[in-house]
Amino acid sequence: MHTPSLRNKFSALLFVLLLAALFAAFLLLPKRGYSENENRYLTEKPNFSLDALLSGSYTADFESYVTDGFPFRDAWISLKSHLDLAAGRRDTGGVYVTDDGCLIEMFDSVDQTQYDRNLEYLRAAREALEGRLDSFRVLLVPTAAKVWQYRIAPYTADIDQAQLLDQAGDLLSLDCLQILSDHREEEIYYRTDHHWTSRGAYYVYEALMGTEALPESAFTVETLSEDFLGTTFSKAGIWFEKDRIEAWQPDTVYTIEHNLDGRLLDSMYDRSFLDKKDKYSVFLGGNQALSVIRTDNANGRRLVLVKDSYANTFVQFLLPHYEEIHIVDLRSFALPLSAYIEEQQITDLLVLYNLKGFSQETSVFRIAK
Amino acid sequence: MIFSSPLFIALFLPSVLAVYYLTPRSLKNLVLFLASLFFYGWGEPVYVSLMLFSTVVDYTHGILVDKYRGTPRARVFLWSSVLINLGLLGIFKYSGFLAASINGLLGLHLPVPQLALPIGISFYTFQTMSYTIDVYRGQAPVQRNIISFGAYVALFPQLIAGPIVRYIDVAAQLDDRTCSADGLGAGASRFVCGLSKKVLLANTFGGIWESLSGGPLSLAGSWLGILCYALQIYYDFSGYSDMAIGLGRMLGFDFPENFNYPYISRSVTEFWRRWHISLGTWFREYVYIPLGGNRRGPARQIVNLLVVWLCTGIWHGAGWNFLLWGLYYFCFLVLEKRFLLRHLQRSRVLSHLYTLAVVCFGWVLFAFEDMTAAWAYMGAMAGIGVPAVTGSALYYAATLCPLLLAAAVGSTPLPCRLYQKAVRKDTPAAALLAGALLLAGFAASTAYLVAGTYNPFLYFRF
Numbered sequence: 001m002h003t004p005s006l007r008n009k010f011s012a013l014l015f016v017l018l019l020a021a022l023f024a025a026f027l028l029l030p031k032r033g034y035s036e037n038e039n040r041y042l043t044e045k046p047n048f049s050l051d052a053l054l055s056g057s058y059t060a061d062f063e064s065y066v067t068d069g070f071p072f073r074d075a076w077i078s079l080k081s082h083l084d085l086a087a088g089r090r091d092t093g094g095v096y097v098t099d100d101g102c103l104i105e106m107f108d109s110v111d112q113t114q115y116d117r118n119l120e121y122l123r124a125a126r127e128a129l130e131g132r133l134d135s136f137r138v139l140l141v142p143t144a145a146k147v148w149q150y151r152i153a154p155y156t157a158d159i160d161q162a163q164l165l166d167q168a169g170d171l172l173s174l175d176c177l178q179i180l181s182d183h184r185e186e187e188i189y190y191r192t193d194h195h196w197t198s199r200g201a202y203y204v205y206e207a208l209m210g211t212e213a214l215p216e217s218a219f220t221v222e223t224l225s226e227d228f229l230g231t232t233f234s235k236a237g238i239w240f241e242k243d244r245i246e247a248w249q250p251d252t253v254y255t256i257e258h259n260l261d262g263r264l265l266d267s268m269y270d271r272s273f274l275d276k277k278d279k280y281s282v283f284l285g286g287n288q289a290l291s292v293i294r295t296d297n298a299n300g301r302r303l304v305l306v307k308d309s310y311a312n313t314f315v316q317f318l319l320p321h322y323e324e325i326h327i328v329d330l331r332s333f334a335l336p337l338s339a340y341i342e343e344q345q346i347t348d349l350l351v352l353y354n355l356k357g358f359s360q361e362t363s364v365f366r367i368a369k
Numbered sequence: 370m371i372f373s374s375p376l377f378i379a380l381f382l383p384s385v386l387a388v389y390y391l392t393p394r395s396l397k398n399l400v401l402f403l404a405s406l407f408f409y410g411w412g413e414p415v416y417v418s419l420m421l422f423s424t425v426v427d428y429t430h431g432i433l434v435d436k437y438r439g440t441p442r443a444r445v446f447l448w449s450s451v452l453i454n455l456g457l458l459g460i461f462k463y464s465g466f467l468a469a470s471i472n473g474l475l476g477l478h479l480p481v482p483q484l485a486l487p488i489g490i491s492f493y494t495f496q497t498m499s500y501t502i503d504v505y506r507g508q509a510p511v512q513r514n515i516i517s518f519g520a521y522v523a524l525f526p527q528l529i530a531g532p533i534v535r536y537i538d539v540a541a542q543l544d545d546r547t548c549s550a551d552g553l554g555a556g557a558s559r560f561v562c563g564l565s566k567k568v569l570l571a572n573t574f575g576g577i578w579e580s581l582s583g584g585p586l587s588l589a590g591s592w593l594g595i596l597c598y599a600l601q602i603y604y605d606f607s608g609y610s611d612m613a614i615g616l617g618r619m620l621g622f623d624f625p626e627n628f629n630y631p632y633i634s635r636s637v638t639e640f641w642r643r644w645h646i647s648l649g650t651w652f653r654e655y656v657y658i659p660l661g662g663n664r665r666g667p668a669r670q671i672v673n674l675l676v677v678w679l680c681t682g683i684w685h686g687a688g689w690n691f692l693l694w695g696l697y698y699f700c701f702l703v704l705e706k707r708f709l710l711r712h713l714q715r716s717r718v719l720s721h722l723y724t725l726a727v728v729c730f731g732w733v734l735f736a737f738e739d740m741t742a743a744w745a746y747m748g749a750m751a752g753i754g755v756p757a758v759t760g761s762a763l764y765y766a767a768t769l770c771p772l773l774l775a776a777a778v779g780s781t782p783l784p785c786r787l788y789q790k791a792v793r794k795d796t797p798a799a800a801l802l803a804g805a806l807l808l809a810g811f812a813a814s815t816a817y818l819v820a821g822t823y824n825p826f827l828y829f830r831f
Contacts, residue, residue, distance in 0.1 A: 008554030
């Protein structure tokens with residue numbers, strides 16, 4: 001062989017150093033058990049067993065362990081996002097990044113069968129409960145990818161949320177897309193999270209309650225946090241401006257009990273989450289199977305709210321209007337709903353989901369049980 | 370295990386290289402053999418036994434063929450080896466497809482075997498077959514050291530996605546090779562180049578292809594989609610080959626090249642001289658020429674070509690679409706041989722466009738195992754019953770523009786030529802340039818791998 005070229009010697013040295021550095025860093029740096037940033041437990045080193053090896057689960061888990069425990073994981077993810085944007089892409093990690101710094105979750109595919117099925121469950125429930133309730137109302141809230149599409153690009157990779165909403169036209173009580181679009185210049189969604197804000201929820205509440213709705217001035221607006229970085233930040237790995245979380249509190253006096261645990265709280269806000277990454281869970285303390293609110297409004301109106309996390313922001317606006325609010329998350333609520341409605345002498349039912357979540361939800365069938 | 374994973378880069382490769390370089394020359398094949406078994410067993414803890422079986426079978430057959438050289442028995446052992454290898458392929462790769470097809474055609478209810486396909490089986494059975502055949506033909510020396518032979522069969526750089534390294538290509542290196550800083554540096558550059566092709570380009574285009582082909586189709590969207598797929602499969606496959614060749618160089622081997630800028634071809638004939646070269650060579654050496662090639666008249670040549678192309682098609686996966694894909698290329702190759710090739714010489718532009726169009730329609734057949742989906746997609750490419758364009762096609766066309774341009778330029782020899790020119794003189798500046806590219810490619814690829822984005826392994830059907 002001829003004498004090694006300077007170039008190859010230098011490349012060899014560099015490569016060896018890179019590999020050695022990665023190898024050493026992986027072995028020596030302490031592993032995090034939990035990723036605040038991604039809001040999940042990282043994969044731990046799996047225990048070896050012959051069964052696990054032969055079934056392939058050991059090696060699969062070990063690979064997740066290496067990926068999750070990779071040295072400087074968050075920095076690599078952030079580098080990836082910056083490279084995506086530098087290459088002219090407008091989305092990274094399933095999130096659109098707008099010029100004005102919004103991180104908007106993509107909604108680029110839909111399981112039409114599941115969505116159709118879920119709508120059928122709602123229709124079946126409406127029929128089954130006919131005559132037993134004063135109202136049966138359904139709200140499907142479009143996500144920011146639709147309402148704020150104009151901030152992303154003239155065209156996006158998204159499915160047409162308007163068309164999906166049309167398919168549910170006979171069920172929907174309001175055109176949430178129109179309502180939110182009318183206020184699209186305002187902070188109706190978080191910039192770094194996939195949820196809507198209290199302000200966004202207020203506009204839909206205002207339309208839903210019509211003449212009964214309280215004006216903005218009837219609520220005490222409190223800033224709960226000014227450094228919220230939500231789920232779309234975690235996916236994209238970059239952020240521009242942190243979000244503000246507001247509580248809009250009516251002067252209703254109420255108690256709230258989660259999951260029949262016997263503890264009556266006087267606030268629907270769980271402020272312990274404000275010190276954590278997952279600050280949106282300040283509303284109701286995150287998703288509970290069942291929360292029961294009892295207020296001092298002796299008006300005989302008892303509401304069941306069937307919902308996902310979008311509704312957690314919405315509950316504060318319902319407080320002045322009902323004597324009882326039963327908040328049900330079908331993903332973990334195990335009782336038959338019709339029996340519960342009977343038993344608790346429920347007068348009104350409201351279904352509130354975000355459109356993307358609803359189209360993927362596999363527990364909606366329980367509403368017709 | 371696959372190369373483009375944090376596990377391979379952060380743990381496996383550093384460990385193996387360190388041990389390999391510290392081991393004395395006489396034990397290097399043993400290290401390589403054990404490392405390769407670990408590499409394969411990691412993904413296929415059960416089927417690693419199958420590979421060992423194949424190793425022992427062909428090792429023994431090689432020795433027997435050599436021992437009875439010149440007698441009819443040598444021929445018997447040759448055929449026994451070929452039949453065992455094809456038998457393995459038949460059982461593990463084609464039995465389910467065969468049974469299902471027979472049931473479908475004849476309305477029978479034969480039990481359909483549900484065997485998981487052992488990764489890389491099509492690569493290593495072809496390699497071990499080449500060994501016995503080469504020994505029979507007297508083109509390669511018999512390998513008496515089972516460790517060295519095992520290292521050849523299991524050789525982890527090219528085990529799961531090629532190139533198909535024939536035994537005669539590496540016979541000498543198996544017993545005598547040098548590991549040097551030169552090989553390590555050149556190999557590292559090549560490896561990082563392949564890694565970047567796979568992780569930065571192929572995976573990105575693959576994600577867009579999935580998105581575009583899974584949503585509502587349109588004329589522009591379907592063309593953009595198949596373009597993305599064409600780029601994905603080229604950068605993925607040639608990226609794997611680059612990684613394999615690079616790893617080979619680090620370990621002291623010189624593997625044959627597998628891709629030679631196929632998308633600059635001006636005919637389908639040329640395309641197949643530039644695409645997956647090692648497979649084409651294999652079929653030429655071990656099927657086409659033994660069948661008589663073009664020496665027995667034009668009619669026999671066409672039959673030989675048909676055999677080769679049906680085999681090539683079905684080699685890529687046990688499915689009707691792959692068979693059809695092979696047949697599709699057979700038709701174009703025969704047409705070109707008969708008259709088309711002469712006409713293609715006339716216009717540079719048209720011949721390029723023709724080749725790209727044939728290849729793109731071919732990829733549709735390749736991509737969809739479900740034929741109805743393939744026809745629907747081709748219909749969309751012809752503009753039948755679909756809108757001219759959708760929002761998502763416009764979005765991806767706009768946001769992918771820089772990457773598409775880069776990938777298109779990258780599929781021509783231009784960037785490589787510029788690089789070779791820049792580093793022709795062995796100056797510190799050239800070394801810095803090479804180092805900077807290596808560092809950038811490595812860092813960027815690591816970022817994409819750790820972020821855990823879309824990272825498919827495309828060859829599990831092979």
